[in-house]
Amino acid sequence: MTTELIYLTLTLMLAASLWIPYIVGVNMHPQTGVDDFARPPALSDFPEWVHRAHRAHLNMIETAMPFAALLLLAHALGISTVVTVWASIAFFWLRALHAVGMISGLARFPARPILFTVSWLCTLAVGWQVLAYGAGG
Template sequence: MSADLKFLVWSAVWCVLLFLPYVLARIQVWGIVDTVGYPENPPPLPAWAQRAQRAHLNMVENLTVFAVLVLVAHVSGAANATTALGATIFFWARIAQGLVHIAGLPWLRTAAFGVSLVGEAMILFQIIAKF
């Protein structure tokens, strides 16, 4: 399996893991019944748990674009050392983005997001160059 595809799989794993902090916070604050149900007026979650949910949703949104780029690069034969580096950059930047998002560090979160976009752009430019 190519490095691009490996980092796509690991990015999907990270996306799944990112939902755990806020779900565990819900269980702790709301209890299991309200967590799996539809409470009318649940107590607010701690700020870090709210940020964790937003970090997860942001990863879901960005994973879609990343997956399309990696898969198109793979299928079109555009995958190479540059796309592998782009996938590597995306993955580690998304790890950083999720962690600093939960920690509440907006400038670092934004920087990590920007770095992940650079990784995606590296893949995109290789696809464009192939055509």
């Protein structure tokens, strides 16, 4: 397995697990008079960290899917460069730091937007490699 696929696997495992802090928070602070299956309670009814955990999960899903698609496209095209390797490593660690920082509330402005933006740049870097090296295939 390539380095890119190892880090993509780790990234997707993180994405698949980020629902856990939110659910833990929801269960630690049950809301009365609410039918969770009809309509979940408003996030504003929970402590701030629970709301941030929900946002961290959504944000990870939003960013991981385009990154994964581009990295898998690169793999299918046989593209593996120093850029795709380092982008996959950086993306995982940036997203892990983003999630921990967001849920804990420690990553405030400008740290959290910087982590997000650099991970987005990793996605663009992989896309650029696909366009640059895939066009000749």
